[in-house]
């Protein structure tokens with residue numbers, strides 16, 4: 001199967017995709033989400049300048065072990081030639097696709113013409129994408145927003161067609177403008193409009209918070225798949241929930257207490273193995289509050305975890321939660 005056919009087959013499976021998220025969508029988290037039903041993952045964005053300078057952090061993000069497939073590598077930059085050069089490096093790492101970030105709104109990136117900065121000059125974005133496509137063997141995809149903001153008519157529909165003509169293999173649409181950052185509601189109707197003018201797959205992204213949202217986003221937009229970001233940080237079970245709703249229309253049961261604690265342990269131990277104790281414990285914390293949400297006494301448990309720096313200490317707290325009789329008997333307080 002050629003790389004393009006392989007990617008097309010993935011989109012035919014109505015994929016539920018883990019979004020690229022800096023300091024979140026690393027190898028450990030990708031493995032964990034894949035285990036819970038994510039079909040396909042995208043790396044955190046990689047700065048092309050760092051990559052071309054040989055920066056260790058950038059090169060580490062480019063490394064995909066065999067079990068980390070299918071994963072697309074995302075790159076960002078403001079110079080078309082440098083992006084093309086970095087894409088050639090990414091090509092050799094064997095991802096399922098090379099994704100170009102045209103959606104990051106953060107001023108230090110967009111203000112320099114990278115990320116969503118490309119939306120200020122859509123024709124330049126198309127020319128850049130065309131150049132990158134011409135330089136690599138693997139499929140090139142683009143993740144972008146509906147426009148810079150606050151245009152009365154968003155450029156995305158026309159842009160989607162031009163990106164397709166430039167040879168882009170698929171488009172992911174975060175349905176907000178760059179100026180909205182993460183505020184306001186994502187407007188999926190733009191994904192529908194973009195989807196209607198192209199034949200390449202379009203993936204809808206923004207505010208997908210449940211299995212029902214995922215199913216509705218696909219149904220309302222006609223998109224090939226959905227991408228989930230923030231909800232996965234606190235509730236990675238969304239992948240299996242979305243899978244169940246999309247495939248069968250059946251709601252998946254909420255994770256049990258045992259599953260929640262098992263996931264906390266798994267994530268913690270994997271992060272400690274990958275980064276050492278101090279850093280591993282610190283980076284797992286942002287997830288644990290969400291993983292434990294709904295458990296009786298969750299606020300106090302969270303508080304103790306925040307104050308604990310050792311893996312043994314965290315595991316002891318989790319074990320205590322698991323074994324305390326009243327916790328084990330207590331039903332989940334609220335649905336999450």
Ligand SMILES: Cc1cc2nc3c(=O)[nH]c(=O)nc-3n(C[C@H](O)[C@H](O)[C@H](O)COP(=O)(O)O)c2cc1C
Nearest residue numbers: 019020021022044045101174206207208228229230
């Ligand atoms: C912590 C964080 C880091 C992010 N990093 C990236 C990134 O590296 N590349 C990218 O294209 N988008 C990035 N995003 C945006 C997400 O991929 C996604 O488009 C956005 O969060 C909207 O989806 P959601 O509502 O499901 O979170 C990031 C978002 C968050 C919250």
